Amino acid sequence: MSDLNTAMIEKYRSSFLKEVEANVEEGEWVKMCMQCGVCSGSCPLGKHWDHPPQELFMMIRANKRDEVLGTDSMWMCTSCYNCIARCPRGLPITHIMHGLAVYSKRLGLVQKKQPTAEFSQIFWDNLMKKGRVNELKLGLSMYFKDGFGQGIKNAMANQKLGQNMMKAKRMNAMEFFGGHSVKDLSGFQKMVKKAQEIEEGNLKDAK
Amino acid sequence: MAKIELSFYPGCSSQKGATSSNYLVSAQTMCEELDIQLNEIPDWNCCGASIGYGGGGELPRLALSARNIALSEEHNSGQEIVATCAACWLSTREAKERLHEDEQMFKDANAALSEAGLKYQGEANVRHMVEVLVEDIGFDGIKSKVKKPLEGLKIAGYVGCQTNRPFGIAGESFENPKYLDNIVEAVGADSIPTYEKKVQCCGGALAFSEPEKSQEMIKGIIEAAYDNGADMIVTPCPLCQANVEIYQDNINETYGTKFNMPVVYYSTLMSVAFGRSAKDAALDGQVIPAKKLEEIASK
Known part of the structure; x- marks a missing residue:
């Protein structure tokens, strides 16, 4: 168990809701949920969530900390914003789901090999290198995330797709060497580093 | 102007x-x-x-x-x-x-x-x-620039998610936005107001991380276009375009379908209708060729 997780359990022993309000993006909205279930019914991947948003909101209020932070439900969010558009009380549900996912990740509680959690990190690391996404490397990182052997298998299985994209000039093998970049890469990276420091600092202060 | x-x-x-x-x-x-x-x-x-x-x-x-x-x-x-x-x-x-x-x-x-x-x-x-087109140029403004109306083409307007929610286009409904159909009509093609999958999610980024779950949704988007007699799908979103176009082979393999549905951008339609070449309309960037647009562009 991570130190941060232990510290948070200590601090918010009596109320997981308060913990979410203080540490999860847009978490202060959770108490406003009226349990109508429109979000759960509107979610395009709803059937794949162990606990759809409405349930997660109730579970947070019922102090079900382990169950909420341990589920991979939030990672099923496609960011379609149906739930936000339809919520009668205007809860920013998409952002709360992202916030819960990130918080669970920061505490080291994400299920191993959760594919969207992995992809999300791969995407972020990819864009951090040059300030812009390198799609070729993004695709390759996804194929090879479970090792070289599996990577080759994945690449072979998607060979035709890759060829189609190259033919349409919508994928470029040369992107492997360098690729598109922002010019002020050093300023860009310093900016992000500073933002990360501020955000991590806020979480530590909450400890 | x-x-x-x-x-x-x-x-x-x-x-x-x-x-x-x-x-x-x-x-x-x-x-x-x-x-x-x-x-x-x-x-x-x-x-x-x-x-x-x-x-x-x-x-x-x-x-x-x-x-x-x-x-x-x-x-x-x-x-x-x-x-x-x-x-x-x-x-x-x-x-x-x-x-x-x-x-x-x-x-x-x-x-x-x-x-x-x-x-x-x-x-x-x-x-x-799209807001610039709808609010500043207007459907009549688009229409006035058309040199080659896309006559006889039936096009399913697939708006998708993020162009539509949570902000959307002012005055349009989240559940049944009409502006894409209006653009289709403005360039002289037939829109499909009953295209029921117009705001269905394609999986977005999860098309990479959860391909099976996403392709099941993409299948529905394409199937509905066929059911409505569409010649092609048009969309304003790059990820929608890619997801709906490039996985059709995979979907055909999984589900035994025979999808071969071109998916283009509103800007593709407009470039062709405004009389520009297939190259200027980037028709060479289609993985599934939009042959009917190529024909009009070459006329």
């Missing part, structure tokens, strides 16, 4: 050799014909898209968009920011709203930006290209 000048945020996927480079080519052609000048935001960066949150959290993610807005305010002062990509537009506009509502976040973002010698004010308007 007076020239419109916009501060343009093209986004990663529009770059040369990237998945929606064809969108950029056709959007540039469309803008030339509509007398819209696109002034690219110098040195713009990725917006984090809809999946970056997992690695970036809140402030680092918002800082990405704040940098783009700050660069626009510095170099393209007084111009509205316009994006062609749904996720670029959404992230930028979302960041602007969050930094406007949350004073601490505004300060923190500026503290981060000062590391790059930039200052965020958050005064520039952030719009999607």
Whole structure:
């Protein structure tokens, strides 16, 4: 168990809701949920969530900390914003789901090999290198995330797709060497580093 | 028509050799014909898209968009920011709203930006290209530029998610937006108002991480287009376009379907209807060729 997780359990022993309000993006909205279930019914991947948003909101209020932070439900969010558009009380549900996912990740509680959690990190690391996404490397990182052997298998299985994209000039093998970049890469990276420091600092202060 | 000048945020996927480079080519052609000048935001960066949150959290993610807005305010002062990509537009506009509502976040973002010698004010308007078309040019304005009406083509308007929610286009409903159908009609083709999958999610970024779950949804989007007698699908979103077009072989293999449905951008349709060449409309960027558009373009 991570130190941060232990510290948070200590601090918010009596109320997981308060913990979410203080540490999860847009978490202060959770108490406003009226349990109508429109979000759960509107979610395009709803059937794949162990606990759809409405349930997660109730579970947070019922102090079900382990169950909420341990589920991979939030990672099923496609960011379609149906739930936000339809919520009668205007809860920013998409952002709360992202916030819960990130918080669970920061505490080291994400299920191993959760594919969207992995992809999300791969995407972020990819864009951090040059300030812009390198799609070729993004695709390759996804194929090879479970090792070289599996990577080759994945690449072979998607060979035709890759060829189609190259033919349409919508994928470029040369992107492997360098690729598109922002010019002020050093300023860009310093900016992000500073933002990360501020955000991590806020979480530590909450400890 | 007076020239419109916009501060343009093209986004990663529009770059040369990237998945929606064809969108950029056709959007540039469309803008030339509509007398819209696109002034690219110098040195713009990725917006984090809809999946970056997992690695970036809140402030680092918002800082990405704040940098783009700050660069626009510095170099393209007084111009509205316009994006062609749904996720670029959404992230930028979302960041602007969050930094406007949350004073601490505004300060923190500026503290981060000062590391790059930039200052965020958050005064520039952030719009999607479709808003410019609908609100500034208008359907009649589009119609007046048509040289080759796309007669006889039946086109399913697939709006998708992020061009439509949570912000959408003013005056349009989230559940049944009509503007894409109106654009289809304006270029002389037949729209399909009963295309029931027009705002169905394609899986977005989860098409990479959860391919089976996403392809099941994409199958429904294409199937409904066939059921409604569509010749092709049109969309305003680069990820929708890619997801719905490029996985058709995989879907055919999994489900035994025989899909071969072209998926194009509104800017593709307009470029062809405005009389420009197949190349200017970026029809060579189709993985599934839009043969009927090629025929019209070559006439």
